[in-house]
Every structure is written in structure tokens, then in C-alpha cells.
Amino acid sequence: MRILKTQAIVLRYANFKEADRMLTLLTPGMGRVDAIARGCRKPKSRFLSTSEPFCYGDYVLYKVHNFYIVSQAEVKDIFFDIREDVDKFAYATYILNATEQAINSNEGNYPLFHLLLSTLTYLAYGSTNPEDITRIFELKFMDILGYRPQVYRCVSCGNDLDKNFKFSIDQGGLLCPRCYNRTSNGYTIQMGTIKTMQYILEMDMKRMDSLKMSTNTRRELKKILSNYVVYYLGKNIKSKDFIDKIGDEC
């Protein structure tokens, strides 16, 4: 029997048997861990809140054969404010789904864990709107996974940045007019949006609330970043369609 003591965030669960759940956890040191919370759906279970999505806590798990069983769990934050707000809930669910798509078992990723934790914290308690927080998450998420876009010069020929550049998802960054005429792809992107992307990539997450986006930047980043994430993860993300619709109503 092997014991694992770890911090974790619950990404998802699947109910099974009468009162159990299989939890999908993100841990800093081991990446994805699947663990059974026995009896957690009983009204008085001590695992009731530590088996809910978004829950951040300290977990003690023990390994039996190929899976883990939750033996102790203590809530650090359940991010109640996210559950109480439809928009926050939708963006946070998309963020959990995207994270789940990107992680594997036995592949620890401390920066990713901290990114998810601070993103949920700002969604719950910060003053920045949930859509902007989601865009910041997407860009930093891609950077952490090794898909940092080139936003300082032409990704193809290295030309210095000017206002006529476009953004190419499959090339992984900005293209100068000469290069995009040759490949004829790319999203229109204004200098304000490019500067915002540069700022986000350099920004400490503690400064999340300091970032203000114009309506145009918000519109351009929505198209570019949400598609960028799908392209580099190589799969669609559950709940993306839903947040695409919320954004359009604003």
C-alpha cells in the first residue's frame, strides 16, 4: 500500500455505485490522479465538499492496485462564489475541462497547478471580469505547456513588429505582411491586442486585476486564444461552445 499526501484541485467526478465518486484530481507533483471517494454522496459524509469540482484541498490517498482511495481530505477553498454566478461557473468549468485535456498521470507540473489555483481565486474573489480572466488563463496555459506564441516579431522571417501584422494560429504567432501574403492565413490583430498579449506573458499572476482590456482587444483575443488552445491541445474542449455564446451576448 502506498500513501500519497498532496494538495489537489478537483477537476471532475463520475458517480458510481450508490454513494461513491471517482474524482479526477490535478496535483502539483503527480499531474492527474484518479481517486475514489467512498460514500461521499451520503448527506453526512466527511468527503462531501472535497468531492466537488473546483475544490482545493489537502488530500491523503492510498493506492490499491491501479487506483487511489481518498483516506482523508481537508478543504482549503471550495470557491463558493464561482458556484453562485452563472458566468463565473461557465468560464471556470471550461478552464477545468481544458486543464483536464492537457494533463497526464505521473507528470507533475507545479506552474500549471499554481496557474489553475490563482485563476480560480481571481474568478471567485477578483474584480476582473470572468471572460478576461479566462483569456489570461488561456495564454499562460499555452506558455506553460510549451506553446508560447511569438508576439514580438514575425514568427516566420523574424521581421520587426509593426501595425500590419496578423496572427497565425498554426504558425504559432505573428506574421508580417510579406509572410502572410505567402501563406494567406492569419487573424487581424491590432497593436493594442499584441501589447496585451506581451503584457500577459510577462505578467505575474498577482497582477491579474491590474489588466484592463478594450472591447476590441477582448473581441480579438476571444477569437485567437480560444481557437489557439483547441488547435494545440488537438481536441475540442467540453463547454467551449457555451462560453462562446455567453461572450457574444455581452
Ligand SMILES: [Zn+2]
Ligand atoms: Zn515575415
